Amino acid sequence: MQRRFFLTASGGLLAGGLAGAAWAQTQPSYSVSMAQLQQTVAQRFPLRYPVAGLVDLNLQTPRLRLLPEQNRLGAEMAIEAAGASLRRSYSGSFDVDFALRYEASDRTLRATGLHFQHLQFPDLQPAALELLNSLGPMLAEQSLREVVLHRLRPQDLALPEGMGLQPGSITVTDKGLLIAFVTKPL
Incomplete structure (x- = not known):
């Protein structure tokens, strides 16, 4: 009798363990393509920054790139510098990379942990470039x-929320982003 119970219980645990493993592999996720990211970012640009009456900096829409090996995104931005102190307009660019975070209050993916790489102005004098x-x-x-890269719609979250899940880790892949859903804390 005890052996039969043990075999039945072991079989149940094994089946439950396999079901749990299958669940982990098929856990819901949400993907965001590179085109969607680029489209969302484009809505915020171009931007203009006047700097102490010396120079005006005009930033164009960043060109995003996926950096899956670092689990980050990169952005190259065209920039134009002009103003009385420069005597003419100069074109250049700068590079940054950043991580992503989910903001539950407005269901957005946002840039965070920015790393400034470098600024290039090939025709600019060294003193002005240093400034x-x-x-x-x-x-x-x-x-x-904190620029918004994507906003999840309520219908994107309806099924996971109904299952007691919420957005968790964000993984940068070769095609875009993959947002895993995790169990909501009690």
């Missing part, structure tokens, strides 16, 4: 920090 390079991190922070 702009000192502004680069601040400029990157103001233009991309």
Whole structure:
């Protein structure tokens, strides 16, 4: 009798364990394509930043790139600098990379953890380039920090929320983003 119970219980645990493993592999997720990300970011640009009456900086829409090996996104932004102190307009660019976070209050994916890479102005004099390079991190922070990259719709979350799940980890893949759903805390 005890052996039969043990075999039945073991079989039940094994079946439950296999079902749990299958659930982990088929757990709901949500994907966001690179085109969707680029489209959302484009709505915020171009931006203009006047700097102490010396120079006006105009930022164009960033070109996003996926960095799956770092689980981050990169962005290259065209920038134009003009103003009385420069005597003419100069074109350049700067690079940043950033991580992503989910903001539950408005169902958005946002840029966070910005790393400023470098600022390039091939035709600019070294002294002026040094001034702009000192502004680069601040400029990157103001233009991309917490920028919304995607907004989930209520219908995107309806099924997972009905199952007691919420957005969890965000993974950068070769095709876009993959948002895993995790169990809501009690």
